[in-house]
Amino acid sequence: MKFFIDTANVEEIRKANQLKILDGVTTNPTLIAKVKKPFMEVVKEILSEVPNKPVSLEVASTDAEGMIREGEKLAELGSNVVIKIPITEEGLKAVVHFERNGIKTNVTLVFSPAQALLAMKAGASFISPFVGRLDDISHTGMDLIKQIKQIKDNYGFKSEIIVASVRNPIHVIESAIAGADIATIPYSVIAQLIKHPLTDIGLERFLKDWESVPEKPF
Numbered sequence: 001m002k003f004f005i006d007t008a009n010v011e012e013i014r015k016a017n018q019l020k021i022l023d024g025v026t027t028n029p030t031l032i033a034k035v036k037k038p039f040m041e042v043v044k045e046i047l048s049e050v051p052n053k054p055v056s057l058e059v060a061s062t063d064a065e066g067m068i069r070e071g072e073k074l075a076e077l078g079s080n081v082v083i084k085i086p087i088t089e090e091g092l093k094a095v096v097h098f099e100r101n102g103i104k105t106n107v108t109l110v111f112s113p114a115q116a117l118l119a120m121k122a123g124a125s126f127i128s129p130f131v132g133r134l135d136d137i138s139h140t141g142m143d144l145i146k147q148i149k150q151i152k153d154n155y156g157f158k159s160e161i162i163v164a165s166v167r168n169p170i171h172v173i174e175s176a177i178a179g180a181d182i183a184t185i186p187y188s189v190i191a192q193l194i195k196h197p198l199t200d201i202g203l204e205r206f207l208k209d210w211e212s213v214p215e216k217p218f
Helices: 010-018 029-035 039-049 064-075 089-100 113-122 131-136 141-155 169-178 187-194 197-210
Strands: 002-006 024-026 055-058 081-086 105-110 126-129 160-163 182-185
Touching: 002 010, 002 187, 010 039, 010 187, 024 182, 029 039, 039 055, 055 105, 064 081, 064 089, 081 089, 089 105, 089 113, 105 113, 113 126, 113 141, 126 141, 131 141, 131 169, 141 160, 141 169, 160 169, 169 182, 169 187, 182 187
Parallel strands: 002 024, 002 182, 024 055, 055 081, 081 105, 105 126, 126 160, 160 182
Antiparallel strands: none
16 A cells, blocks of 8 residues: 655655655645645645655636646646546546546545545546545544445546545554555654554663673674
């Protein structure tokens, strides 16, 4: 399974990249706003940090014409730019246009198997179902991932499933078990994946015992 990082914070991207586990980046207007810098400045910093990995940049228009205009401008920033588009009627029109013209797309705000099916039929490069937000309203978000994976396998769709709105390590592991292609993960959750209390206890014991070893070689 591929790991994307869900952030617009270049320092977080850099730290994840140094771990050699990073396969791409996803952003959205909320994440961009948190950085409190001009949009293009933030985007160019991100693209320079991961020049050969997909970076999803979201359009702000709600009509197909506006999405296409914005998406084409964003696509000019780099060959690794992926245009992030909401799952709406207008969004699907834009997806078809971009895919026909060789521009990759990421259909976002997916909350149902029907939405995912339409996005895959439209030819989306990626689809982003939001598991955490479904959990928030007492639905089991991971059930959606399993349903989408089954539909994808049934018909051989090429769209890659990005598990989004990841809140904890359990979401990541369940995504891997379900066979999702990608999980896009906040840096805080990446750090949680590394940590385990028994690892900390074991390391502490090893270091304490090491102190009693005579004639250490280093």
